[in-house]
Amino acid sequence: MMKFRKPAQRNQAVKVLAYGENGSGKSIFALSFPQIGYVDSESKVGVYENDPRFKDNLVGIADTAEYYNVISLMETVIKDTKNFSTLVVDSLTSINEGMEVAAMEQEEARAKKKGGNIDDATVSMRGWGKIKLNTTRVSQLIAQASSKGITTVSIAHKKDITQDVGGKQVKVGERAALRPNAEHSYDIILKFYKEKDMVTQEMKYYAEVEKDTTNTYKVGTKLENVTYDNFRDYIERSNQSETIKAEYDKTIETTVGNMKQEQTSHDELVAEFKVLYKEKLAKDPTNKEIITNMMKEKDVVKYNDTAKSAQLKELIEDMKKL
Structure with missing residues (x-):
């Protein structure tokens, strides 16, 4: 039976969500963290593997977008806190989309088997339920990594937020292209974007702080060329504390x-x-x-x-x- 524990200074690593437009610096930000187990679902990190800025940070790279492989890799990192201190999943959006495609193909296969029209097939409620279950399992593994002192950096694409105005869908904002309410699982949320300097004509890279429970930055702060160093003090101070026993990864089972x-x-x-x-x-x-x-x-x-x-x-x- 689960019991309450006494409050204590604990090593609870931060859970970071980095989302934004393509080429805005999300992967480079993730690569600045130490002792990384990097799940590369979009074949992005290969160009940086021998980059002197990052190669010493990379402990291991896994080239896969397959959900069950990703789960296994996350569990590997969680069990090996001696060699890994950071888990990067790049990107969660790609992995989620892969699950949706797989669910759709299953429905088409069922329709074909029954002699139906595959063009009329849609993902069933059961299929969506399975996708939700799988995304929940990923979230729980991220929480388990945090409880073991492993910093997690989840990368996601951006998605427009729209609302109906006079019968037309008008963009009113942006959010991470993840399941609804996914942001509640994270301690730090950074929205990445890029702008061209009007004077030098050079591209500049920024991240806007949308959430920071570490109180390192105020919400709305715009950081240029953000890296691990921006949060180093908080993360390394936390690392000096003891971890607690937690079983977030066993919640579903x-x-x-x-x-x-x-x-x-x-x-x-x-x-x-x-x-x-x-x-x-x-x-x-x-x-x-x-x-x-x-x-x-x-x-x-x-x-x-x-x-x-x-x-x-x-x-x-x-x-x-x-």
Whole structure:
């Protein structure tokens, strides 16, 4: 059983989300971090592998956008805190899009097998549920990495936010091209963009701080050529503390196991109730009305509902007294 722990100074690494337009410096920012396990889903980092600025930061590079490979690689980094201190996933958008394509191809295969028109196939609710489950598992692994003292840098594309104005979709902002509310999982969110200097005609690279729970920068601060050094003090100060035991990565499996156990226990109660109900009616037919009233009093008319396990257990004990 999970217990509360005492508050303490802990090594909880930061979770960074870097998103923005193409070529705005997101990958270069990520490469400035130390001891990186780099998941490259878009074949971007190859041009920097031997760059003297970054090559010493890279412990390992994995060239894949396949979801299950990414999960395995994230688990590898989490288990090896001696060699890795940073996990980079570049980009989460690409991995999510890959899952959507895979789900769509599954639906088309089902339609073809049934003799339907594959052009009419759409991702089912079950398919979207699986995608949501997979993205949740990634988020939980990011949280687990943080609890182990591993800084995570998640890179994402940008997506326009629009609203209807006079029957037309008008752009009102931008956000990371990830699942809705993904930003809640991160400690630092930086929106990357580039601008041409009107005097020198050279391109300049910026990141706007949209969130920073480390209080290193105020929201709205614009950082030019942002790197690991901008957050070095906070990260390295945190690294001096102890990590805590956490099992965010086991959340889904543990919850599923508990739900199965809960269902099994409830099924056993239902089976016991049914046997006892027949016995009591055989003993005295008037018990039917008594038991019906007891069920209403304890709000277990729908006794198959697992949320009613405690009330059903009480009902069974009372029925035994009849």
